Amino acid sequence: MAIPLTYNLRSVSNRWVSSIVAVVGIAGAVGVFIAMMSLANGFRAALVTAGSDRNATVLRGGATAELESAIALEQARLVGDTAGVARNGEGQPMISPEIVVVTALPKKDTGTDANVQMRGVTEMAPKVHDRFRIVAGRYFKPGIAELVVGRNANHTVRGMEIGARPRFGGQDWEVVGIFESGGSAFDSEIWLDGNLLAEAFQRPIGLYQSITARLESPSSFQVFKDALTSNPALTLQTEPETVYYARQSEALSTMIQTLGSMVAVVMGIGAIFGALNTMYSAVSARSREIATLRALGFGQGSVVVSFVVESLLISLVGGLLGCLAALPVNGMAVSTLNFQTFSHMAFAFQVSGPILLFGIGFALLMGLFGGIFPALRAARLPIATALREL
Amino acid sequence: MVKVDGTNNKDALIRVRDLDKKYHRGSEVIDVLQGLNLDVSVGDFVAFMGPSGSGKTTLLNLLGGLDVPSDGTITVAGEQINRMSGRVLSAWRARHVGFVFQMYNLIPVLTAFQNVELPLLLTKLSKSDRRRHVETALSIVGLSDRMQHYPRQLSGGQEQRVAIARAIVADPTFLLCDEPTGDLDRKSADEIMDLLVRLIGEHRKTILMVTHDPRAAERAQSVLHLEKGALVEAHR
Numbered sequence: 001m002a003i004p005l006t007y008n009l010r011s012v013s014n015r016w017v018s019s020i021v022a023v024v025g026i027a028g029a030v031g032v033f034i035a036m037m038s039l040a041n042g043f044r045a046a047l048v049t050a051g052s053d054r055n056a057t058v059l060r061g062g063a064t065a066e067l068e069s070a071i072a073l074e075q076a077r078l079v080g081d082t083a084g085v086a087r088n089g090e091g092q093p094m095i096s097p098e099i100v101v102v103t104a105l106p107k108k109d110t111g112t113d114a115n116v117q118m119r120g121v122t123e124m125a126p127k128v129h130d131r132f133r134i135v136a137g138r139y140f141k142p143g144i145a146e147l148v149v150g151r152n153a154n155h156t157v158r159g160m161e162i163g164a165r166p167r168f169g170g171q172d173w174e175v176v177g178i179f180e181s182g183g184s185a186f187d188s189e190i191w192l193d194g195n196l197l198a199e200a201f202q203r204p205i206g207l208y209q210s211i212t213a214r215l216e217s218p219s220s221f222q223v224f225k226d227a228l229t230s231n232p233a234l235t236l237q238t239e240p241e242t243v244y245y246a247r248q249s250e251a252l253s254t255m256i257q258t259l260g261s262m263v264a265v266v267m268g269i270g271a272i273f274g275a276l277n278t279m280y281s282a283v284s285a286r287s288r289e290i291a292t293l294r295a296l297g298f299g300q301g302s303v304v305v306s307f308v309v310e311s312l313l314i315s316l317v318g319g320l321l322g323c324l325a326a327l328p329v330n331g332m333a334v335s336t337l338n339f340q341t342f343s344h345m346a347f348a349f350q351v352s353g354p355i356l357l358f359g360i361g362f363a364l365l366m367g368l369f370g371g372i373f374p375a376l377r378a379a380r381l382p383i384a385t386a387l388r389e390l
Numbered sequence: 391m392v393k394v395d396g397t398n399n400k401d402a403l404i405r406v407r408d409l410d411k412k413y414h415r416g417s418e419v420i421d422v423l424q425g426l427n428l429d430v431s432v433g434d435f436v437a438f439m440g441p442s443g444s445g446k447t448t449l450l451n452l453l454g455g456l457d458v459p460s461d462g463t464i465t466v467a468g469e470q471i472n473r474m475s476g477r478v479l480s481a482w483r484a485r486h487v488g489f490v491f492q493m494y495n496l497i498p499v500l501t502a503f504q505n506v507e508l509p510l511l512l513t514k515l516s517k518s519d520r521r522r523h524v525e526t527a528l529s530i531v532g533l534s535d536r537m538q539h540y541p542r543q544l545s546g547g548q549e550q551r552v553a554i555a556r557a558i559v560a561d562p563t564f565l566l567c568d569e570p571t572g573d574l575d576r577k578s579a580d581e582i583m584d585l586l587v588r589l590i591g592e593h594r595k596t597i598l599m600v601t602h603d604p605r606a607a608e609r610a611q612s613v614l615h616l617e618k619g620a621l622v623e624a625h626r
Contacts, residue, residue: 002511006499006504010500136570292491297481
């Protein structure tokens with residue numbers, strides 16, 4: 001049987017000062033790890049939730065993002081007639097041809113300019129993007145210089161309140177509504193009439209950058225894709241909207257994760273040294289106890305397990321504290337530049353169960369590394385000598 | 391009956407033959423024990439005496455499987471322990487040896503009950519059986535009312551009695567006591583010696599004890615002196 005856990009629990013509490021050093025180090029590393037992972041998770045979620053599994057994104061063949069794409073009006077009509085596309089009650093194809101313009105607008109908090117994405121759409125857009133809903137005011141009227149502002153853009157961009165008249169593209173516009181789209185990337189955008197947007201920014205009328213097509217059902221995608229790509233009049237590509245947005249989030253979320261992991265690993269190494277120090281001093285202070293246990297018949301394996309378990313207990317406490325410390329960032333809104341769109345995008349830290357579990361796992365890993373070497377030293381103590389140590 | 395001349399005692403529980411123990415300090419070789427012989431029978435109470443550095447504790451450590459000899463053999467109840475691996479030796483110690491140390495060596499974060507229970511955790515006894523054994527051992531040493539006390543809440547004499555309870559709780563083949571009264575006042579020392587004598591008389595234990603204290607040694611049945619690395623029987 002193993003050395004009783006009571007021994008480790010009480011030893012840790014008796015030596016709480018040195019245990020706290022390790023606990024704090026581990027908690028710090030876990031807290032940073034969770035915060036960074038939540039940041040990447042929030043960014044990814046903001047983009048991925050922009051997509052619907054009933055929608056397909058259509059771009060020019062070879063384009064990887066809307067900014068690189070161009071689709072002519074005639075092609076848009078053909079997309080609408082493609083098999084698999086849903087139709088509304090009036091028999092119109094549910095497609096949303098969209099143009100995207102990035103413009104610099106002053107931020108509310110600093111007054112400095114930030115790139116904001118404007119999406120030129122039609123009246124069909126809110127029906128195709130099914131999470132879209134107006135939360136204040138109304139939707140813009142086609143052909144009139146009105147716009148609706150995403151909730152995040154409303155919070156972060158100066159002069160985007162209902163009734164405000166921002167000026168860009170050489171003309172004045174009126175904010176008539178605030179919308180939200182389930183915390184997705186659309187919430188950081190400004191939506192307005194596509195033709196007016198094209199005109200204001202001297203884009204050719206009838207040239208879009210993407211088309212979002214509402215499908216009859218999620219399983220209709222393959223039918224739609226096959227029909228679209230086999231039509232010789234179309235040089236377009238398509239993918240499920242969820243996949244498109246997931247891909248758009250990859251670069252930045254990978255970078256956040258990588259940088260976050262690097263910071264966490266560096267902090268983790270520090271925490272491991274803290275744990276090593278705690279456990280080595282525990283072994284040193286308790287060498288006579290260890291020798292006594294060995295003299296009573298507990299084997300080297302029992303001693304190793306006992307000290308590793310003790311280290312894991314310390315790291316578990318550190319991990320739990322790190323999780324608790326990171327929890328308040330959940331839902332905290334931040335904004336950053338999305339590499340794919342070169343526009344400012346607001347999103348929220350998203351702490352999830354799997355991330356917390358990863359954090360605990362990270363803590364236990366630190367505890368294992370911090371405990372194994374002192375445990376081996378404890379097991380190898382010469383019994384006869386250690387028994388006489390004061 | 392204790393013998394130190396190397397002639398075979400067929401009833402010997404512990405048989406030591408030609409035992410050598412050398413220590414290396416740099417290039418210097420220190421011969422602590424040289425060609426030591428010893429036969430101890432069941433129920434013997436042997437005291438080892440000798441000046442500091444004569445090798446008393448080294449001999450006790452070798453007999454208890456805490457150290458390995460440089461040469462010679464140690465046989466306990468038919469098992470030659472000097473050839474055992476570390477893992478086997480740990481199991482052997484748990485089964486055959488009860489240790490009593492000068493500084494008691496109780497685990498400070500465990501209660502008297504938990505300290506005494508430690509050797510039983512290495513057996514297959516159930517929790518209720520362990521409890522029964524611990525209560526019996528603590529009652530033998532007269533500490534039934536101190537079971538839930540921590541070592542810091544006990545006097546030196548009481549701590550040593552808990553250590554004795556721990557040494558006997560698993561009913562080992564023999565007890566090794568290293569200066570069991572060395573840290574105690576006279577009264578407590580006498581009580582501990584009374585207890586050890588009672589273990590011999592009432593429970594037929596075999597005890598080997600290292601001591602500097604002549605008064606403790608005279609309570610033993612045999613007193614052996616370590617001289618020049620070998621044992622010599624004392625005249626009483």
